[in-house]
Amino acid sequence: MHRFANPARFLKIAKPATTWLFVMGMLLTTVGLVGGLGFASPDYLQGETVRIMYVHVPSAWLGMGGWTGIAIASIAQLVWRHPLAAVAGRALAPAGAMFAAICLLTGSIWGRPTWGTWWEWDGRLTSMLILFFLYLGYIALASAERERGGEGRIAALFGLIGAINLPIIHYSVTWWRTLHQPQSFGTAGSAIDSSILWPLPLATFGFACLFGAAVLMRMRADLAQTKVEARMRRAAAE
Amino acid sequence: MNHWSFVTAAYVVAIGGTVALLAWAYLTMRRAEAAADDLKRK
Numbered sequence: 548m549h550r551f552a553n554p555a556r557f558l559k560i561a562k563p564a565t566t567w568l569f570v571m572g573m574l575l576t577t578v579g580l581v582g583g584l585g586f587a588s589p590d591y592l593q594g595e596t597v598r599i600m601y602v603h604v605p606s607a608w609l610g611m612g613g614w615t616g617i618a619i620a621s622i623a624q625l626v627w628r629h630p631l632a633a634v635a636g637r638a639l640a641p642a643g644a645m646f647a648a649i650c651l652l653t654g655s656i657w658g659r660p661t662w663g664t665w666w667e668w669d670g671r672l673t674s675m676l677i678l679f680f681l682y683l684g685y686i687a688l689a690s691a692e693r694e695r696g697g698e699g700r701i702a703a704l705f706g707l708i709g710a711i712n713l714p715i716i717h718y719s720v721t722w723w724r725t726l727h728q729p730q731s732f733g734t735a736g737s738a739i740d741s742s743i744l745w746p747l748p749l750a751t752f753g754f755a756c757l758f759g760a761a762v763l764m765r766m767r768a769d770l771a772q773t774k775v776e777a778r779m780r781r782a783a784a785e
Numbered sequence: 786m787n788h789w790s791f792v793t794a795a796y797v798v799a800i801g802g803t804v805a806l807l808a809w810a811y812l813t814m815r816r817a818e819a820a821a822d823d824l825k826r827k
Binding site for chain 1: 786789791792796798799800802806810811813814818
């Protein structure tokens with residue numbers, strides 16, 4: 548990890564990786580979503596609405612994955628003072644917030660024909676909404692800290708504390724059996740038939756690549772902005 | 786209840802949100818990198 552502590556070395560890898568992730572993401576997402584919309588079987592109970600799974604499940608995993616990344620970046624920031632950790636945290640937050648929002652909205656749209664309601668204060672739905680608000684809080688805190696010239700340690704602490712919500716989201720369907728169905732994916736495999744399941748890994752990897760491309764673009768923007776600010780400060784001091 | 790209208794709405798939200806995120810990330814990156822390059826040239 549410390550190999551990438553040098554921003555110049557990081558950028559050397561990040562620039563081609565951004566293009567590769569974007570191209571791979573577009574390809575896999577297109578194949579996954581076209582397969583999910585046009586070729587996968589409808590569900591015997593839910594009918595065509597099961598196709599919402601191909602956008603809802605990847606966005607839920609990426610919404611949670613984004614905060615897992617923030618928690619790892621927070622540890623790197625607090626323990627090793629890794630110079631790119633705060634940059635990574637700030638880049639992960641808007642992407643994670645967007646996918647958490649997509650998860651909430653697509654879940655609400657899926658809930659109407661399946662459960663007969665747009666929203667319910669169910670354990671899974673509520674903990675996911677809390678994750679979205681945590682993202683907004685992290686974005687506000689990290690950008691305020693950056694403007695003040697801080698190292699991002701307060702945002703890192705917030706990132707670590709917020710990670711408590713991740714197991715709550717994961718186990719919410721076991722702890723509070725209200726509306727959301729239990730886990731469909733576990734260590735024993737999937738409860739979903741393969742005729743419906745097959746586009747899901749393609750869409751998930753596709754969206755994950757696009758998520759990665761967005762994060763790298765934000766990190767590059769942040770590093771370029773830092774460079775401009777440093778030069779302007781130097782010019783003002785001369 | 787027509788299921789396809791719900792499916793379409795969910796895909797519009799997901800694709801629209803992803804495209805908006807990527808477009809914003811790309812534009813802010815281009816702007817910041819162009820500003821850094823301009824400063825380096827001066």
